[in-house]
Amino acid sequence: MDAAIATVNDVGYHRASLAQIAARAGIAKSIISYHFEGKEQLLLYVIDEVFTGVEKVTRAAVAAADDPAARLAAFARGYLTFVRDHREEMIAAVEIAVSHRDVDGMPLYLAESDEENALLEGMVADGIAAGQFRQVDLTVARTTVIHALDGALTRSQIDARVDLDAYGDQLIPMLLAALGYRPDG
Amino acid sequence: MDAAIATVNDVGYHRASLAQIAARAGIAKSIISYHFEGKEQLLLYVIDEVFTGVEKVTRAAVAAADDPAARLAAFARGYLTFVRDHREEMIAAVEIAVSHRDVDGMPLYLAESDEENALLEGMVADGIAAGQFRQVDLTVARTTVIHALDGALTRSQIDARVDLDAYGDQLIPMLLAALGYRPDG
Amino acid sequence: MDAAIATVNDVGYHRASLAQIAARAGIAKSIISYHFEGKEQLLLYVIDEVFTGVEKVTRAAVAAADDPAARLAAFARGYLTFVRDHREEMIAAVEIAVSHRDVDGMPLYLAESDEENALLEGMVADGIAAGQFRQVDLTVARTTVIHALDGALTRSQIDARVDLDAYGDQLIPMLLAALGYRPDG
Amino acid sequence: MDAAIATVNDVGYHRASLAQIAARAGIAKSIISYHFEGKEQLLLYVIDEVFTGVEKVTRAAVAAADDPAARLAAFARGYLTFVRDHREEMIAAVEIAVSHRDVDGMPLYLAESDEENALLEGMVADGIAAGQFRQVDLTVARTTVIHALDGALTRSQIDARVDLDAYGDQLIPMLLAALGYRPDG
DNA sequence: CATGAATGAGGGTTCATTCAT
DNA sequence: AATGAATGAACCCTCATTCAT
Numbered sequence: 001m002d003a004a005i006a007t008v009n010d011v012g013y014h015r016a017s018l019a020q021i022a023a024r025a026g027i028a029k030s031i032i033s034y035h036f037e038g039k040e041q042l043l044l045y046v047i048d049e050v051f052t053g054v055e056k057v058t059r060a061a062v063a064a065a066d067d068p069a070a071r072l073a074a075f076a077r078g079y080l081t082f083v084r085d086h087r088e089e090m091i092a093a094v095e096i097a098v099s100h101r102d103v104d105g106m107p108l109y110l111a112e113s114d115e116e117n118a119l120l121e122g123m124v125a126d127g128i129a130a131g132q133f134r135q136v137d138l139t140v141a142r143t144t145v146i147h148a149l150d151g152a153l154t155r156s157q158i159d160a161r162v163d164l165d166a167y168g169d170q171l172i173p174m175l176l177a178a179l180g181y182r183p184d185g
Numbered sequence: 186m187d188a189a190i191a192t193v194n195d196v197g198y199h200r201a202s203l204a205q206i207a208a209r210a211g212i213a214k215s216i217i218s219y220h221f222e223g224k225e226q227l228l229l230y231v232i233d234e235v236f237t238g239v240e241k242v243t244r245a246a247v248a249a250a251d252d253p254a255a256r257l258a259a260f261a262r263g264y265l266t267f268v269r270d271h272r273e274e275m276i277a278a279v280e281i282a283v284s285h286r287d288v289d290g291m292p293l294y295l296a297e298s299d300e301e302n303a304l305l306e307g308m309v310a311d312g313i314a315a316g317q318f319r320q321v322d323l324t325v326a327r328t329t330v331i332h333a334l335d336g337a338l339t340r341s342q343i344d345a346r347v348d349l350d351a352y353g354d355q356l357i358p359m360l361l362a363a364l365g366y367r368p369d370g
Numbered sequence: 371m372d373a374a375i376a377t378v379n380d381v382g383y384h385r386a387s388l389a390q391i392a393a394r395a396g397i398a399k400s401i402i403s404y405h406f407e408g409k410e411q412l413l414l415y416v417i418d419e420v421f422t423g424v425e426k427v428t429r430a431a432v433a434a435a436d437d438p439a440a441r442l443a444a445f446a447r448g449y450l451t452f453v454r455d456h457r458e459e460m461i462a463a464v465e466i467a468v469s470h471r472d473v474d475g476m477p478l479y480l481a482e483s484d485e486e487n488a489l490l491e492g493m494v495a496d497g498i499a500a501g502q503f504r505q506v507d508l509t510v511a512r513t514t515v516i517h518a519l520d521g522a523l524t525r526s527q528i529d530a531r532v533d534l535d536a537y538g539d540q541l542i543p544m545l546l547a548a549l550g551y552r553p554d555g
Numbered sequence: 556m557d558a559a560i561a562t563v564n565d566v567g568y569h570r571a572s573l574a575q576i577a578a579r580a581g582i583a584k585s586i587i588s589y590h591f592e593g594k595e596q597l598l599l600y601v602i603d604e605v606f607t608g609v610e611k612v613t614r615a616a617v618a619a620a621d622d623p624a625a626r627l628a629a630f631a632r633g634y635l636t637f638v639r640d641h642r643e644e645m646i647a648a649v650e651i652a653v654s655h656r657d658v659d660g661m662p663l664y665l666a667e668s669d670e671e672n673a674l675l676e677g678m679v680a681d682g683i684a685a686g687q688f689r690q691v692d693l694t695v696a697r698t699t700v701i702h703a704l705d706g707a708l709t710r711s712q713i714d715a716r717v718d719l720d721a722y723g724d725q726l727i728p729m730l731l732a733a734l735g736y737r738p739d740g
Numbered sequence: 741c742a743t744g745a746a747t748g749a750g751g752g753t754t755c756a757t758t759c760a761t
Numbered sequence: 762a763a764t765g766a767a768t769g770a771a772c773c774c775t776c777a778t779t780c781a782t
Contacts, residue, residue, distance in 0.1 A: 012286040014199045018752060028768050033753055035766085095292075098283050101197040110343050134362075140355040143336040151332035155324070158295050170325040177319075178363035203777060213743050218778055220741095225777095382656040384569045388756060398764050403757055405762095410756095468653050471567040477650075480713050504732075509710070510725040517706035521698040528665050540695040547689075548733035573773060583747050588774055590745085 001025065001032075004042055005092040013043075013099035043096045047108070050086065050093035055116065057082045062119065068127030069181050072145070073172050075123065079149050080171075083156060084164040091157055094150070117142055127179065134180025145175055186210060186217075189231055190277040198228075198284035228281045232293070235271065235278035240301065242267045247304065253312030254366050257330070258357050260308065264334050265356075268341060269349040276342055279335070302327055312364060319365025330360055371395060371402075374416055375462040383413075383469035413466050417478070420456065420463035425486065427452045432489065438497030439551050442515070443542050445493065449519050450541075453526060454534040461527055464520070487512055497549060504550025515545055556580065556587075559597055560647040568598075568654035598651045602663070605641065605648035610671065612637045617674065623682030624736050627700070628727050630678065634704050635726075638711060639719040646712055649705070672697055682734065689735025700730055 003025035007016045018039055022029035036042040061078030065071040083090050100108040120142040127133035148171060156162045176183070188210035192201045203224055207214035221227040246263030250256040268275050285293040305327040312318035333356060341347045361368075373395035377386045388409055392399035406412040431448030435441040453460050470478040490512040497503035518541060526532045546553075558580030562571045573594055577584035591597040616633030620626040638645050655663040675697040682688035703726060711717045731738070 011290045012284070012292060014284060015286065015290070017750075019750080030753080030755090030769070031767060034768095039752065099197075099199065101200065105196045105200070107197065110339075112343065136359065137355040139340070140352060140359070143340055144333045144356060144359060147332040147336035147339070148329045151328040154295070154332070155328055158297070167322075167325055170322040171329060174321065174326070174329060174363040177365060178359040180362060202775075204775085215743060215778080215780090216741085219743095223777070381660045382654075382662065384654065385656065385660070387754075389754085400757080400759090400764060401762085404764095408756070469567070469569060471570065475566045475570070477567060480709070482713070506729065507722075507725040510722060510729070513706040513710055514703045514726060514729060517702040517709070518699045521702035524665075524702070525694070525698055528667065537692075537695055540692040541699060544691065544696070544699060544733040547735060548729040550732060572771075574771080585748075585774080585776090586746060589747095594773065 001042060001046070004046055005088055008043070008046075008092040008095050009088055013095050016043075043100065046089075047093045047096050047100075050089045051097075051113070053086065054079060054082045054090070055113075059119070062123070067132065068123050068130055069132045069176055069179075072120075072123045072127065072179070073176065075120070076145070076149060076172050076175060077168055080152055080164045080168040083153050087156055087160070090153055094153060116146075120145060124179065127181070132179075132181055136179055141179060144178065148175060186227065186231070189227055190273055193228070193231075193277040193280050194273055198280050201228075228285065231274075232278045232281050232285075235274045236298070238271065239264060239267045239275070240298075244304070247308070252317065253308050253315055254317045254361055254364075257305075257308045257312065257364070258361065260305070261330070261334060261357050261360060262353055265337055265349045265353040268338050272341060272345070275338055279338060301331075305330060309364065312366070317364075317366055321364055326364060329363065333360060371412060371416070374412055375458055378413070378416075378462040378465050379458055383465050386413075413470065416459075417463045417466050417470075420459045421483070423456065424449060424452045424460070425483075429489070432493070437502065438493050438500055439502045439546055439549075442490075442493045442497065442549070443546065445490070446515070446519060446542050446545060447538055450522055450534045450538040453523050457526060457530070460523055464523060486516075490515060494549065497551070502549075502551055506549055511549060514548065518545060556597065556601075559601055560643055563598070563601075563647040563650050564643055568650050571598075598655065601644075602648045602651050602655075605644045606668070608641065609634060609637045609645070610668075614674070617678070622687065623678050623685055624687045624731055624734075627675075627678045627682065627734070628731065630675070631700070631704060631727050631730060632723055635707055635719045635723040638708050642711055642715070645708055649708060671701075675700060679734065682736070687734075687736055691734055696734060699733065703730060 001021070004016070004021050007021045007024050011020060018029040018032050021042075022032060032039065032042055036045065058075050058078040061074040061081075062071045065074040094109075097109040098107070102108065121138045124133060124136065124138055124141045128135055152164060152167050152171060155167065156164060173183075186206070189201070189206050192206045192209050196205065203214040203217050206227075207217060217224065217227060221230065243260050243263040246259040247256045250259040279294075282294040283292070287293070306323045309318060309321065309323055309326045313320055337349060337352050337356060340352065341349060358368075371391065374386070374391050377391045377394050381390065388399040388402050391412075392402060402409065402412060406415065428445050428448040431444040431451075432441045435444040464479075467479040468477070472478070491508045494503060494506065494508055494511045498505060522534060522537050522541060525537065526534060543553075556576070559571070559576050562576045562579050566575060573584040573587050576597075577587060587594065587597055591600065613630050613633040616629040616636075617626045620629040649664075652664040653662070657663065676693045679688060679691065679693055679696045683690055707719060707722050707726060710722065711719060728738075
């Protein structure tokens with residue numbers, strides 16, 4: 001529901017009540033409980049939709065690249081492109097992921113995506129094996145890349161006019177350099 | 186209030202009601218409304234306390250370093266040390282910063298600290314001027330450093346046994362390398 | 371509607387929503403509102419159907435008996451036989467009768483059946499006139515007989531395996547004795 | 556809460572919402588959730604209170620009687636006296652007991668009181684052993700006595716002016732006679 | 741200074757009913 | 762005839778805050 005995304009971005013996860021969402025969509029709030037299992041499911045559905053999208057884009061980008069460094073660059077570029085093209089959705093999804101807690105109080109964003117982790121660590125490990133990267137800790141590298149990319153989203157959130165392509169032109173070389181990559185062999 | 190920090194970390198910002206906090210502190214919840222302006226002020230006070238602490242530590246570390254690259258490394262090390270020594274407080278403060286919205290719906294974490302930005306950008310700019318760093322975009326560099334450090338906090342949150350000193354040993358060289366720093370001239 | 375009876379018995383009058391009834395019947399809930407005036411009418415229809423059935427059976431049994439005491443025994447036996455053969459329907463009907471309130475808040479089960487009362491009081495009065503029964507209060511006698519029979523339904527509800535024929539073998543002599551009847555003159 | 560009893564009697568269990576109860580009590584509905592665990596607990600508390608009262612009265616009456624038949628008569632008289640003196644409470648308690656279902660859909664009134672059953676069956680069994688009563692089925696006898704007494708409550712509910720003492724004068728000899736008791740040895 | 745009873749607004753959800761298809 | 766999407770009222774409950782004690 002677009003209204004859910006807009007509402008979450010406007011007033012935040014905690015104040016995104018069914019009443020607010022419904023009002024923004026111009027419908028009765030009971031519809032939400034009717035079409036979804038409840039508020040929870042609606043927001044989790046938003047997350048799922050968005051994160052599936054970003055995963056698809058990044059995987060496709062990675063698959064089209066030749067060597068580990070190029071794959072990492074493609075991953076980052078794909079991520080930033082997705083953020084550029086689906087800014088609102090991404091902001092909402094991250095807001096939800098960061099704010100949502102399951103019944104045990106476990107934050108959603110701490111439940112990491114194993115696939116994404118494996119993809120990233122695999123690229124780094126391959127790069128190290130191929131001599132493109134330094135001998136870095138895989139967990140630290142993976143965490144840093146993800147958070148650095150998240151920084152781009154935050155920038156875009158602070159200032160909607162930020163050019164994410166240009167941001168990538170700056171960030172991607174930094175990430176590669178961080179891993180010890182030398183462009184000119 | 187320590188109880189507030191524990192409660193926020195346990196159940197999250199959203200569910201951290203005055204009743205829960207007061208119960209954990211063993212007091213009546215009306216005391217909180219009595220001593221603080223309200224729930225809002227209590228949580229903002231927690232943030233302020235913690236972020237003032239991290240700022241003091243990082244500033245002191247930076248002041249003791251000689252050249253820009255060393256200052257940047259000292260900043261990161263100071264930050265990670267503070268996280269190591271005040272893990273619970275930091276987690277709660279970030280949870281609050283991420284979840285809290287002011288009356289206009291503006292998230293607190295988007296209200297950046299100008300001083301911290303200036304400090305970081307200054308170090309990077311100095312490093313570039315001194316030939317220690319490449320010609321990188323100051324905003325991208327600053328954002329990336331902060332988010333990379335935040336990644337360490339997230340790691341520590343996922344797994345409390347993570348060795349943040351070792352994490353820094355890995356991360357700090359990455360950050361310097363990202364900026365084009367060459368340890369051996 | 372059989373589904374309505376099953377639902378009422380399963381979850382009770384209060385929770386027997388149209389959604390539940392329709393789901394159990396495998397139809398859309400809007401059909402119920404379409405074919406009946408509403409939920410209210412559906413349940414009242416169930417009551418009417420069942421209570422008409424019990425009335426028919428008891429009247430027929432009474433008509434076939436010769437003297438007042440035999441008629442009272444036949445009434446009780448007919449009632450218990452009906453409960454035995456239509457246990458689910460009776461339980462649902464009583465549940466509805468007990469739970470339903472009209473718009474004024476008047477419970478349905480307090481709206482006594484004048485015909486049943488007249489039938490029972492007539493039998494008792496005839497028995498007194500014929501010297502079969504003691505000089506008992508007609509209202510007390512009638513009320514007690516009905517409630518004693520309802521006790522059998524409750525028993526059957528608590529334990530579905532209860533033998534209602536055997537229950538009648540015990541109860542009917544008690545009822546006659548209560549009225550002062552002496553089997554052997 | 557007296558308002559809860561009044562409301563249940565007025566509009567029935569199902570329509571006795573917190574809003575109605577609070578309105579009748581002249582308080583905010585949130586108080587109820589504050590003082591009690593919830594609506595459920597409030598109503599169960601009413602039941603408990605009332606049924607504890609009736610149990611105390613009947614037990615005391617029974618204890619003061621000499622032989623089994625006198626004990627049974629005392630039980631019935633005690634019950635009817637309690638109904639006379641706490642008519643509203645009893646009506647509400649029975650309404651709740653009959654209408655309430657636990658989470659499994661189990662009606663509350665089917666969860667019989669083992670103590671009351673044992674008390675009643677004990678009196679009947681003693682009476683049989685002492686030769687005061689016929690050889691009747693204990694379960695049928697017990698169930699019939701209870702339901703016959705409940706009939707008095709129903710009568711009183713239909714017509715508030717009913718004289719329950721006179722009702723008892725009629726009913727108690729019936730009950731004893733039903734069990735085969737002969738007053739004049 | 742501390743308390744707990746009380747409040748009223750707002751939360752998500754359920755429900756019988758309506759209506760265009 | 763049958764449907765499912767949509768509704769709005771009512772449901773119970775949670776909450777931050779107030780206030781007399």
